[in-house]
Each structure stands twice: as C-alpha cells, then as structure tokens.
Amino acid sequence: MALQKVKVIPMVNLGPAMTVTEGNSLQIPVSLSGHLADASMSVNYSITGTAIETEDYVSAGTAVMIEGSDMAAMIDIDIVADAVAESDETLTITLIPESLTGAGPGSTMEQTITISEQDLPPKVSMHASQASVMPITTVAKDSGMVDVVASASDPNTGSSFTYTWGGAYNTLPGVIDNGNTLSFDPSTMDSGVISVPFGGQRWVNTTMASILLNIVTSMPTLSADNDSDGDGVDDLTEGLGDDDMDGVPNYLDSITSSNVIPTASSVAQSEAGTSLSLGAIALGNGDHDVSVSEADVAVIDTADVGFDYIELSDFVISGGTAWTLLMVTILSTPQANRDIP
Known part of the structure; x- marks a missing residue:
C-alpha cells in the first residue's frame, strides 16, 4: 500500500x-x-x-x-x-x-x-492556579488553596493602578487578599461554577473583570498511556492546566487556536485575535464544549415553552470591540416539508 x-x-x-x-x-x-x-x-x-x-x-x-x-x-x-x-x-x-x-x-x-490622546481605561487579564498548575479553569476541593491573579495592562503611560477585588469575594472560605492576588480554600465549597470578580481602578476609570472557575471534588489521575484528545501528545504530558483559558483542560483540548472552540457536533469560530471560552453553564456541565440543552438553561432561567431549540450554545467571547462568530449547525428538514419543490 x-x-x-x-x-x-x-x-x-x-x-x-x-x-x-x-x-x-x-x-x-x-x-x-x-x-x-x-x-x-x-x-x-x-x-x-x-x-x-x-x-x-x-x-x-x-x-x-x-x-x-x-x-x-x-x-x-x-x-x-x-x-x-x-x-x-x-x-x-x-x-x-x-x-x-x-x-x-x-x-x-x-x-x-x-x-x-484620550484617557483610556486599563485592561485586566485574570488567571488561576492550584497545586502548582497554572493556568487552570477547573479546581478541586482536595488540592489545596486556589490563587487568582489579576494583571493590569494600562494603555496610558506613566500612570498607576489600584487592585481591588469586587463583589462578595470576602465570603470565600479562607480568603487572603494580597493586592493583585486573591487566595481561597475550596475544600468546603459546593461543587459547581463560581465567578471571581475584580474591580481595579486608575483615577476615574474603573476596570471590571471576572474569571469562571469550576469546582469539582477531585481531579482525575492522568496516564502517559492515554491520549484523550487524540492530538498525539499523552494526557500526562499535557496535564490538567488550561493554557488557552477556554474552559477545556489541556489533556482534552486538541484545538490550539484561541478563537476556535468545540460544540457538541462541530466547532464555533470567532475572528482571529479574539478568544472563545465556555460560559458558566457549559463549564459546569463537564462536557468540555459550548453546547447546552434547554433543561440546562431552565435551571437558572425560565424555560421558553413556545419554541424547540435543536442546539443551544453558552460561550464567552473576548478581545476586540465587535465580533463575528461562525457556528456550524447540523439541521434536518422536517418530513412534512421534504416534498416541497
């Protein structure tokens, strides 16, 4: 052959x-x-x-x-x-x-x-780490303290920035506020997705940001004998981190482009230079794609009983100020309409 x-x-x-x-x-x-x-x-x-x-x-x-x-x-x-x-x-x-x-x-x-020459607001990026794994979007109750770090990028030269953590961050168990780093202990928290908010300030401009973290009971044990995402690199080498911060751990993520993310049946793609990540519902599902069901959405919102949806998606897009999104959706023609010329 x-x-x-x-x-x-x-x-x-x-x-x-x-x-x-x-x-x-x-x-x-x-x-x-x-x-x-x-x-x-x-x-x-x-x-x-x-x-x-x-x-x-x-x-x-x-x-x-x-x-x-x-x-x-x-x-x-x-x-x-x-x-x-x-x-x-x-x-x-x-x-x-x-x-x-x-x-x-x-x-x-x-x-x-x-x-x-206008005074532009700073931009803030956030990442989390646990047990020397960084960055991560899924954290385990039995793996120790979680560190969330905010990094400010100020387009205005010669200015200073004040790091302040917003929302009810002080209700997190074992919380330690150390400027641009917030640490907490997830061991007693409920499983599920939390949003850690940040609100830094420079002069009159306040910059808001947040990071989604999925809390699970424990992390899986990875093996050098498995290649779960089929990309030619074993699970142990790729590890539990999430380098592109899309909500999909490295060992399950075969997509290297930050503007492409899996759906249940295909992929979604935004413009180059932007980033796609799982939304809170999709991240909590544990399916490692942006697709969610009507039942998933109904848990946090009122069900829309007037329509049936073939596939719903829950994602976050960042980078840029306006976006174009391409999603490949598989549709079927209803039996009653197939004979219409």
Whole structure:
C-alpha cells in the first residue's frame, strides 16, 4: 500500500482593531491557524492611514518571518509621544497575499490601530492556579488553596493602578487578599461554577473583570498511556492546566487556536485575535464544549415553552470591540416539508 503525504496549509491573520495612546511600544501578532508545513515563511505588509511615519509612529520594517515551529510573528511599532495636541489618528496594517508562500490569506488581513490622546481605561487579564498548575479553569476541593491573579495592562503611560477585588469575594472560605492576588480554600465549597470578580481602578476609570472557575471534588489521575484528545501528545504530558483559558483542560483540548472552540457536533469560530471560552453553564456541565440543552438553561432561567431549540450554545467571547462568530449547525428538514419543490 502506497503512503501519501498531505500538507495542511494554515491561514494567516491579523487581530481586531485596537486603540492606543502615544508613547506605547506595540507588538502586533501575525498569527497562523496551524503550524507551517515548510521551514519558515516571510509575510510582507504595508502601513497606511492618517498617522505619519516617523512623526506619529516608527515601524521596524515591511516584513516579518514566521519560523516553522512558531504560530505567530510580531510586527513592532513604536507610537511617538510628540506632545502635540491632535485628534485621533489611524494606521492600518495590511498583509500582502502575494507574499504568502506557505499559508493562505485568512479572514482578517487588515488591522486598524487608532492613536488617541484620550484617557483610556486599563485592561485586566485574570488567571488561576492550584497545586502548582497554572493556568487552570477547573479546581478541586482536595488540592489545596486556589490563587487568582489579576494583571493590569494600562494603555496610558506613566500612570498607576489600584487592585481591588469586587463583589462578595470576602465570603470565600479562607480568603487572603494580597493586592493583585486573591487566595481561597475550596475544600468546603459546593461543587459547581463560581465567578471571581475584580474591580481595579486608575483615577476615574474603573476596570471590571471576572474569571469562571469550576469546582469539582477531585481531579482525575492522568496516564502517559492515554491520549484523550487524540492530538498525539499523552494526557500526562499535557496535564490538567488550561493554557488557552477556554474552559477545556489541556489533556482534552486538541484545538490550539484561541478563537476556535468545540460544540457538541462541530466547532464555533470567532475572528482571529479574539478568544472563545465556555460560559458558566457549559463549564459546569463537564462536557468540555459550548453546547447546552434547554433543561440546562431552565435551571437558572425560565424555560421558553413556545419554541424547540435543536442546539443551544453558552460561550464567552473576548478581545476586540465587535465580533463575528461562525457556528456550524447540523439541521434536518422536517418530513412534512421534504416534498416541497
């Protein structure tokens, strides 16, 4: 029997639009949907817009190199602090399709960056760890203290940020507030999903964020003999962590792209540069996909008895300010309508 070698060509994309202030240094990812089949690839790009090069920004060049083992390369751009009062300015990065020798053009080949002199709110990212496993989205009652860390990224240069934990965080058992780290003991808590809120402040801007954690009785024991997600890496090596923070543990997650997440029958996909994760209901179900049933939703809300839903989805999308979502849904034609021409 002859063997046939198949090369899978990945897609290349930029991220969603963003707004920055003067004086910032940016690294704009040029990302791949999968690994290159060849050793490396150069990606050419152009920069246009109302912003003027050298006066408003400085770019490192007109091309980046993606190595075969990497999933992205960075376009370096420095935004000039010119101390001149101006209205918003834009620069648009456009990838040049003709330069792609080992990948295809994706859906987001342009990214617009707005340079603003307004006071912009900080952005906060959150992650949790337990028993030296980080990051995680599922924690066990018998595995010790859970540490939740908030990290602030302030687009305004030369400013300070105050870390404050919001909501009823002080009702968590054994809680310890240590600035940007909140620790608690899950051993006496009920199983299920909790939301840990955060509300940091810088001057008049308050930034709200939260993280969903699924509390279970204990973690499974992983084996080097199993490969539960079929990605060629054994469960023990991949571990219980959740590197892309999508609610699916590494040993069950064969999808490397943060903007793609499984449904019960297929996948859901958002724009490159955004992230999809399981919503609270989907995370608590333990099925490791975004699909939920009417009965699942009815537990926390009133059932909509007027309609039957083939498949419901519960997910969180983050990154960017506006989103496009693609979901593959399997539909069947009712018997009564099959003979209609």
